[in-house]
Amino acid sequence: MNGEDSPPEIGFMRAVFDSLGAGVFVIDLAGRLTTANPRARRLLGRSGKNLLGSDMHDLLHRGPDGGEVPRSRCPMLTVLDDGQPNEGSEEFLLRGDGSLLPIIWAATPLRHDGATEGAVIVFHDFSLHRDAAQQTAAHLAALEGLTARLSMVAEVSTVLISTMDMSDMLNRLAGLLVPDMGDWAAVDVRTPGQTGELQRVAVHALGDHAAARSLTGPLPPLPESSRSALARALRSAQPVVLDADALAERPEAPLDVAHQELFERLGGTSAVVVPLHTRRQVFGALTVARTAAGSSYSEAELLVLADLARRAGLVMEGAELFEQQRHVAETMQRQLLTPLPQVGNLRMAARYLPAQSAAEIGGDWYDSFLLGDGVLTMVIGDVVGHDLKAAAHMAEVRNMLRALAWDRTEPPSLIMRRLDEAMTHTSDAPMATCVFSRIEGPEEGPWRLHWVNAGHPPPLLITADGHTRFLEEGHGPLLGLSSALHMGLGWPNAHADLPARSTLLLYTDGLVESRSRDIEAGLVTLRRHAAALARRDIEEFLDELLARIGPSGDDVALLALRIPPAGAEDEPPRQHAHSPAAANRSAPGSRVEDTPVRDTSEPELSAPDGPPADDAA
Structure with a gap:
């Protein structure tokens, strides 16, 4: 399996890791720094070359007076010994310029296959907050946000593999994105066997369910010259971001008008159109929009939406291949069922x-x-x-x-x-x-x-x-x-x-x-x-x-x-x-003659030498 069609968690997690508003270290069992995110490097005024491979305690941990702290008294290293999470707000790290950085921190053991292989240390500049309660709240909010996104990805992934009914799957996908990723979501797909024909199979919106349902149905064909967001997403297989200015542009082709109708009926100040695709083909597009003034989509959110749309494309491709296989196998079998x-x-x-x-x-x-x-x-x-x-x-x-x-x-x-x-x-x-x-x-x-x-x-x-x-x-x-x-x-x-x-x-x-x-x-x-x-x-x-x-x-x-x-x-x-x-009949009741009336009587099972069971007498 190539990189594009493999589960793309690596790119998503890297984006989350790099964009977190907290410093993050990963240390191995010896206490050596193996990873540090950009926020950690900025807080400490140190380069990755200076940090990675160094002993975290010896290089960074200091007491309130700047003196070295005995290794046995380092609370951040205890997770390597007892495997239990730890946290605190009274430690100091040594910046690259020699100054001390007071931190609030949380250390969690890093486990793999049931064994501890290191620890993850998340920290903030404690001097930026008036008290520990505010810092703890910010820390928990960041972790809860990350957990919520990961939970949504897991939930959507479960939905994608839970059914082979593509309409049902896409409908449930759109429903899961509202309201976490937008105030409404719509899914447009290509109609099998008809080049250029599109069908809107799902629309979910907060509150206005009737309006959402009325927007589903056949769509105009994809014009060759259209430069609309939907057309660009379908042709390029790349996400297209729409801001207020882009949404204010006047649509030209009938398909553009149909797409614009979503925003006219359901509202929208920012939106993302992501293709449902695989490496081989594009099956349709997912549109997710927000209606609040000044709202926009972050890079991390774009990654999540693109990832989910690509997963849906893989499932759709699998369903299409299964249906082709079914048709070939069934045709082969029927050809062999001779008179x-x-x-x-x-x-x-x-x-x-x-x-x-x-x-x-x-x-x-x-x-x-x-x-x-x-x-x-x-x-x-x-x-x-x-x-x-x-x-x-x-x-x-x-x-x-x-x-x-x-x-x-x-x-x-x-x-x-x-x-x-x-x-x-x-x-x-x-x-x-x-x-x-x-x-x-x-x-x-x-x-x-x-x-x-x-x-x-x-x-x-x-x-x-x-x-x-x-x-x-x-x-x-x-x-x-x-x-x-x-x-x-x-x-x-x-x-x-x-x-x-x-x-x-x-x-x-x-x-x-x-x-x-x-x-x-x-x-x-x-x-x-x-x-x-x-x-x-x-x-x-x-x-x-x-x-x-x-x-x-x-x-x-x-x-x-x-x-x-x-x-x-x-x-x-x-x-x-x-x-x-x-x-070769493939279903009961498909006779040319009148379908027989079904007799609903159910006699008891008869043994070979028992009384007769006859509902036709």
């Missing part, structure tokens, strides 16, 4: 819901294809990771599985072992979970499921009368783990009958697990809702299941199979269940 095959009276449906956050989009996929022997497969999987690379690895693993399986009649366990070895030796894909299954049987039934499970949530079998069972057999290690670690583990083949009119559901963990719900609770919820929806059409079954569970956070893939009634004759395929549009 589902049609085999006799078997009915299939699938859903894919992308993650709500770009940071969560990952390697979920489903697949179904015919093998060389005419057998139908069903696959669900999830590659470890949540980024664009995970989506690319998902495509790699999916295609390897297709290539290894399509012309083989061997059991699923051998296909899974070949895939595990291929991932380990020919791919850089990380670990993955997967269920690979074969659906076997004559066209008139009965049908039978043959499968293996590589660390994935178990398939769910729902009978027509609402009985449910998780198919927990066939479980083995994650893909990419056994062969890599030479563990010799395998995937046992599992078999289960698929009753007539039953539903087989494969899903990824985003359906049953989230930050607010553990997977065990999610599995119970899935089983309950699936039982209640057992008699719904397969498409309605998936839509209503997603609507009831409402998964959030991670991406979700679902693949469902409906077994026909026993002895059912072959029927023409229903196109809506197998079209690319249905296979």
Whole structure:
């Protein structure tokens, strides 16, 4: 990370250190002077060369009569021994011209990683004050002011990283600046995808909230010839300071008029326009203004505002990159979600819901294809990771599985072992979970499921009368783990009958697990809702299941199979269940047909041999 895009506390703290109205020393554990601010050098009439590296006590500390003070009696050095802060008002320092400077002082241990590495000594010319109370008050005011600014920087930094909603983030940023940094604040940003278009997304003002809200909305485009403060800040990526004379200038371009309207409605005698930017681009500008006569902004305040605006720019750039990554990953995944095959009276449906956050989009996929022997497969999987690379690895693993399986009649366990070895030796894909299954049987039934499970949530079998069972057999290690670690583990083949009119559901963990719900609770919820929806059409079954569970956070893939009634004759395929549009549907209730009425009944979870749970009777 370069210096511009790293946290810029160094420049800010240096400005504060240099501009403090008090002398400041930093000494090491031996009492040697390592740092002295300009105020300290002026008070003592000494140069930095004369001070730095010298022993503070020997060079400077004197008694009221000018005599040397025994080192053991130096109260300023006690912090190095006991690690406790100390202060006083009866000590004297030796100036460069030989005169004595009475001081009021405070010494604080300088700690790093839990150990004392020196001390900071803050002092004032005690002769400039009539009594110790006045001096103490001034000292505390300076420290409180510094603490307040640092607290505001910390609070704003927390706001900037607390949400990916840029409008909300910028609105909260403007609110935090009022009244500490100004009587009002406004944020203007460039509209994504529209060159020159601007939007005022936030205005906060003391007292006049209605006027502030009325000033938000679209702005005129940025004119090429404008020399207004807003235009200069957007083009140069440098803060622009406005005094009373600059604010009195007549605006020309429509954008200048819109910016001037802020001052006409909310007032202002001084202002600062700082760009929201990074090294790569400018996203907008922050305007902060004061309305009191004679008010102005100090250099330290300009540094703080510029720092906060740049931090906001970094967050905005990160959000933009996340959104780009999300779009690429989601597009890649959708291109791989091929139309589902049609085999006799078997009915299939699938859903894919992308993650709500770009940071969560990952390697979920489903697949179904015919093998060389005419057998139908069903696959669900999830590659470890949540980024664009995970989506690319998902495509790699999916295609390897297709290539290894399509012309083989061997059991699923051998296909899974070949895939595990291929991932380990020919791919850089990380670990993955997967269920690979074969659906076997004559066209008139009965049908039978043959499968293996590589660390994935178990398939769910729902009978027509609402009985449910998780198919927990066939479980083995994650893909990419056994062969890599030479563990010799395998995937046992599992078999289960698929009753007539039953539903087989494969899903990824985003359906049953989230930050607010553990997977065990999610599995119970899935089983309950699936039982209640057992008699719904397969498409309605998936839509209503997603609507009831409402998964959030991670991406979700679902693949469902409906077994026909026993002895059912072959029927023409229903196109809506197998079209690319249905296979790639990204949200429940997006059917071309009328959205199904949601049944709100919630039957109790039924055990495999318990009473039926049926809300469609």
